[in-house]
Amino acid sequence: MFDPALSLAVDEDEVALASPFLKCLVRLIRAQDSYGAWEGKADRELLAAFIITKEQRRGIPIIGDPDPDVLWRLDMFYTAIGLAIEERCGLMASPIMELSREGFGRVLFTTGRLVALSKTLRDVHRFGFETLRKLAGAGTKLVSDAIAAIETYPEVARA
Amino acid sequence: MFDPALSLAVDEDEVALASPFLKCLVRLIRAQDSYGAWEGKADRELLAAFIITKEQRRGIPIIGDPDPDVLWRLDMFYTAIGLAIEERCGLMASPIMELSREGFGRVLFTTGRLVALSKTLRDVHRFGFETLRKLAGAGTKLVSDAIAAIETYPEVARA
Numbered sequence: 379m380f381d382p383a384l385s386l387a388v389d390e391d392e393v394a395l396a397s398p399f400l401k402c403l404v405r406l407i408r409a410q411d412s413y414g415a416w417e418g419k420a421d422r423e424l425l426a427a428f429i430i431t432k433e434q435r436r437g438i439p440i441i442g443d444p445d446p447d448v449l450w451r452l453d454m455f456y457t458a459i460g461l462a463i464e465e466r467c468g469l470m471a472s473p474i475m476e477l478s479r480e481g482f483g484r485v486l487f488t489t490g491r492l493v494a495l496s497k498t499l500r501d502v503h504r505f506g507f508e509t510l511r512k513l514a515g516a517g518t519k520l521v522s523d524a525i526a527a528i529e530t531y532p533e534v535a536r537a
Numbered sequence: 538m539f540d541p542a543l544s545l546a547v548d549e550d551e552v553a554l555a556s557p558f559l560k561c562l563v564r565l566i567r568a569q570d571s572y573g574a575w576e577g578k579a580d581r582e583l584l585a586a587f588i589i590t591k592e593q594r595r596g597i598p599i600i601g602d603p604d605p606d607v608l609w610r611l612d613m614f615y616t617a618i619g620l621a622i623e624e625r626c627g628l629m630a631s632p633i634m635e636l637s638r639e640g641f642g643r644v645l646f647t648t649g650r651l652v653a654l655s656k657t658l659r660d661v662h663r664f665g666f667e668t669l670r671k672l673a674g675a676g677t678k679l680v681s682d683a684i685a686a687i688e689t690y691p692e693v694a695r696a
Contacts, residue, residue: 474633474635474643474645475635476633476634476635484633486633486645486647488645488652488655490652491651491652491686491690491693492650492651492652492693493647493649493650493651493652496647527650531650531690531693531696534650534651534690534693537690
């Protein structure tokens with residue numbers, strides 16, 4: 379039976395998986411697979427941990443230290459942002475993150491003397507995206523913002 | 538009995554205590570004294586915790602988490618740097634610090650879109666200075682470096 383809604387969702391995922399940001403994130407995750415345990419897994423499976431539905435979000439307690447798995451995902455996501463920035467403009471973007479135990483914080487990317495990107499983190503306990511498309515979109519937007527800043531102040535980014 | 542070496546040391550301390558950076562640091566420490574417990578204490582006494590002789594340094598173990606007192610001093614020192622930068626140029630410099638449990642890390646000060654100051658932290662367990670003069674000198678140098686960067690890229694610092 380043909381379900382057009384399902385087919386649309388699948389297409390959306392395919393498009394998202396082909397985005398440079400998600401390719402970068404997948405490459406980064408695979409680079410950590412020292413024992414080849416994930417070799418048989420599809421990209422979509424590797425990224426499944428980043429997908430959290432609205433219902434699942436509501437179920438995650440925001441009391442206590444954020445889960446180590448969440449911190450790992452946060453780290454992967456922002457490291458991938460840095461890599462994707464470098465891929466697009468050739469300049470290294472180093473991340474620095476400050477996170478309180480309450481799940482609030484700030485992440486900065488610096489390129490030379492320039493703050494290429496500065497983002498406030500909220501609700502870290504529940505870090506995740508509803509769909510692969512939203513994950514790809516959020517990453518791509520952050521990378522584009524950073525590239526725009528670097529293009530505005532190229533000499534500072536190279537200082 | 539007149540001891541010229543001692544007299545020199547005292548003068549040096551007086552000069553250091555009069556430096557804008559140490560005045561800023563003292564003001565910051567006094568601002569935390571909600572119950573007036575330190576009202577009777579001289580500035581020199583309040584800063585005594587920052588002074589660590591070479592011998593004392595060697596005695597501090599660098600294994601395990603840095604002492605909370607050391608982290609407090611580190612926080613005061615770098616917050617004072619931020620305040621002193623703001624005092625000198627009128628622009629707010631926000632610090633962001635990343636610290637590993639091994640006592641290594643990085644501190645950045647950003648002003649607008651500019652990285653006004655970036656410093657690698659090492660040996661945090663043993664954070665301290667041999668003399669008040671060295672404490673004042675280290676702070677003043679960091680503030681001057683940040684001001685120099687802001688003066689080089691004024692439009693980025695205001696972005």
